[in-house]
Amino acid sequence: MSLLAILVAAAAPAVLGDPAQEARAHSLQMEIRCVQCENEPIAQSTSEIAADMRTLVRERIAAGDSDSEIRDFFRERYGDFVLFRPPFDARTWVLWAAPALFVLLGLWAVFTMRRRGAADAPAFTPEEGDR
Amino acid sequence: MIAEIGAFTAMLALALSLAQGLLGLTGARNEPRAGAAAALAQSSAWIAAISFACLIALFVRSDFTVAAVAANSHVDKPLLYKIAGAWGNHEGSMLLWSFVSAVFGAVLASTRGAQTQSLWARGVGVQGLVTAGALIYTLFLSNPFARLDPAPMQGSGLNPLLQDPALAAHPPLLYLGYVGLSVPFSLAIAALIEGKADQAWAKALRPWTLAAWTFLTLGIGLGSYWAYYELGWGGWWFWDPVENASFMPWLVAGALVHSAIVTERRGSIASWTILLAIMGFGLALLGTFLVRSGVLTSVHAFAVDPRRGIAVLVLLAVALGIGFTLYALRAPKLAQPAGFAAVSRESMLVWNNFGLAIAAGVVLIGTLYPLLVEALGGGLISVGPPFFNMTVAPLLGALFLILPFGPMLSWRVGDIAASAKKLAPAALLALATMIITLVLSQWRAIPAIGLALGVWLIAGGLVYVWTRVQRGEGRMLRKLALLPLAVWSMSAAHIGAGVLTLGAVAETAFRREQAALLNPGESVDFVGRRVTLLEVGEAEGPNYSSTRANFRIERDGAVQRMSAERRFYPTSPMPTTEVGILSSIDGDLYVALGDAARGESAWTVRLYYNPLVHLIFIGAIMMALGGALSLLALARRKRSGA
Numbered sequence: 001m002s003l004l005a006i007l008v009a010a011a012a013p014a015v016l017g018d019p020a021q022e023a024r025a026h027s028l029q030m031e032i033r034c035v036q037c038e039n040e041p042i043a044q045s046t047s048e049i050a051a052d053m054r055t056l057v058r059e060r061i062a063a064g065d066s067d068s069e070i071r072d073f074f075r076e077r078y079g080d081f082v083l084f085r086p087p088f089d090a091r092t093w094v095l096w097a098a099p100a101l102f103v104l105l106g107l108w109a110v111f112t113m114r115r116r117g118a119a120d121a122p123a124f125t126p127e128e129g130d131r
Numbered sequence: 132m133i134a135e136i137g138a139f140t141a142m143l144a145l146a147l148s149l150a151q152g153l154l155g156l157t158g159a160r161n162e163p164r165a166g167a168a169a170a171l172a173q174s175s176a177w178i179a180a181i182s183f184a185c186l187i188a189l190f191v192r193s194d195f196t197v198a199a200v201a202a203n204s205h206v207d208k209p210l211l212y213k214i215a216g217a218w219g220n221h222e223g224s225m226l227l228w229s230f231v232s233a234v235f236g237a238v239l240a241s242t243r244g245a246q247t248q249s250l251w252a253r254g255v256g257v258q259g260l261v262t263a264g265a266l267i268y269t270l271f272l273s274n275p276f277a278r279l280d281p282a283p284m285q286g287s288g289l290n291p292l293l294q295d296p297a298l299a300a301h302p303p304l305l306y307l308g309y310v311g312l313s314v315p316f317s318l319a320i321a322a323l324i325e326g327k328a329d330q331a332w333a334k335a336l337r338p339w340t341l342a343a344w345t346f347l348t349l350g351i352g353l354g355s356y357w358a359y360y361e362l363g364w365g366g367w368w369f370w371d372p373v374e375n376a377s378f379m380p381w382l383v384a385g386a387l388v389h390s391a392i393v394t395e396r397r398g399s400i401a402s403w404t405i406l407l408a409i410m411g412f413g414l415a416l417l418g419t420f421l422v423r424s425g426v427l428t429s430v431h432a433f434a435v436d437p438r439r440g441i442a443v444l445v446l447l448a449v450a451l452g453i454g455f456t457l458y459a460l461r462a463p464k465l466a467q468p469a470g471f472a473a474v475s476r477e478s479m480l481v482w483n484n485f486g487l488a489i490a491a492g493v494v495l496i497g498t499l500y501p502l503l504v505e506a507l508g509g510g511l512i513s514v515g516p517p518f519f520n521m522t523v524a525p526l527l528g529a530l531f532l533i534l535p536f537g538p539m540l541s542w543r544v545g546d547i548a549a550s551a552k553k554l555a556p557a558a559l560l561a562l563a564t565m566i567i568t569l570v571l572s573q574w575r576a577i578p579a580i581g582l583a584l585g586v587w588l589i590a591g592g593l594v595y596v597w598t599r600v601q602r603g604e605g606r607m608l609r610k611l612a613l614l615p616l617a618v619w620s621m622s623a624a625h626i627g628a629g630v631l632t633l634g635a636v637a638e639t640a641f642r643r644e645q646a647a648l649l650n651p652g653e654s655v656d657f658v659g660r661r662v663t664l665l666e667v668g669e670a671e672g673p674n675y676s677s678t679r680a681n682f683r684i685e686r687d688g689a690v691q692r693m694s695a696e697r698r699f700y701p702t703s704p705m706p707t708t709e710v711g712i713l714s715s716i717d718g719d720l721y722v723a724l725g726d727a728a729r730g731e732s733a734w735t736v737r738l739y740y741n742p743l744v745h746l747i748f749i750g751a752i753m754m755a756l757g758g759a760l761s762l763l764a765l766a767r768r769k770r771s772g773a
Contacts, residue, residue: 095497
């Protein structure tokens, strides 16, 4: 049974006719986690369930769902764990805000460091630096 | 008997490094005591070497009365993997960690250089305590010499995925990098105790940060290459937590390499350099914790034992606790010379640190966040490639945008207009790359920007070499020969980053994959190639049996052959894939053999086309080469007494 599923998925991939849709399907499949494997997207897993999930993505795209609708669809079925792109909500806003926060903190640090005194001595040539 | 000698010498090394720690820390104003600490550092390294040699001997002799050998080795294993088995498991790898730490302590003790006696003695002392901490953990929580009773007739073998030359070298290289970061940590703690971090201190720091960074580059590159050809899905980086665990110390080591230059040349940002050194070692320990504790569900976490994880966490808390407390108390009092001009070599190096440190911070929070959410009862979430690609990639992109200006600007006050003028050809080349990619890829902006950045780094690096050549005298060859090694090393590393960027962007954006069901004799057309399955046969390896498929590849009239295998190890339930890779100048054709169809003679074959993927590994080698040349340049400078 599992062999059959792999073959069905691998040998006869229901590739979407429109290349743009197929590209969308692939990028979504890279973002959805295989629920049976360890830290692998369904695009790359050879497991049976990943093959089913890949087919599901293509079906939803063919049915005209948007990317975020498809993400929500998987989230409702398998939980947040299934999305490599964490949703933005009460638990994860700190995560999503952190990069911007770090950048601001870094900018503040650089400018306070700089203000400790401006160098006004004559310029060294680069070679002096390399010696 | 060998196991007892091993355990005894490890215990002896522990006692010696504890004594080294005490004498070193109290020998700041006491010459004989500091000398004794240095002598103890030497002897502890030799004794630890004997201990590690004992472990290798046990693996070579397949002594299954020792638990670690029985759990990880097998009589049928080829000799190389018996030896590599010594560090291919948790217990052995911790002994390796301790051994490397002891050796680095000995090298630190014998290279005092221009450091003051007190700073040097304290550095040797702290390093002794680091070694002692690692040995305590090894001996009491993961003793590689523990006996097994009754002893089994046969060992259970190394994980077959790990039976590979690249993976035999991967852990020692990573550990050389991780432990290499313990020396900057020791020097930083010494400087904080001393209340002084001068230019001589930064000079002593530089070779260690360079060596650690170089080893980490090689170790990560090798691990990534292994993942590419061994795991069978054509990927080379997946932001897996364990990959991140080594990537964070690499980013911080890269920042430290650059900030130490500023501290050495200008005496400034010393406290930041100290903070980086503490964080670098903290992240190295955190990496060990993440891999060894089993808190992460990831392909790498073979060792699952919470007791050990907690112990590493305690060591981490002690190291960081002492480090940050000392930092908070002493750093504000460190003498800090004036700041820097907005446009100067040092400001560029500060921006480098800005980019690398923030990238490390983002990787850290992304890696730990699922654990935090779970611990706080928020359920399971995943933070994967989309998050990191969206945050770390733009940061590194911004860093690469300004990178070529760095070497062009002089210290103190640089001339941005003159540098921009010299770099104009590189910018034009990058712009052309961007436009061509946009047109050819039907207006995909991200790959176009990525490839342009790669070209910008490479061309910018070449422009820098060219401006330096022009300043020389005489004929072209003479000018090239007279270029300082530091110019070559820096350019190799920066151009290597560009080469890696090209490969990474091209592979990520333009890879193709296709699955096919083929009978022997059947063909499939794939990215301008006709792939024919010739035959599938059985073969026997030293400790495995394999199914081997041979293929014929036709491309523009040229015919080549390749093969792909699936290997079955009797010691492991899962078969491993040995993919076939046919490299050409434009990229790799990558073939993985899948299952046979039931009741048919057909086989599933997965085909991948990975454009420019070799540039990823060439780029990593160039970066490591840059690090190695830079070390050589420092060694020469020391010898010439400059």
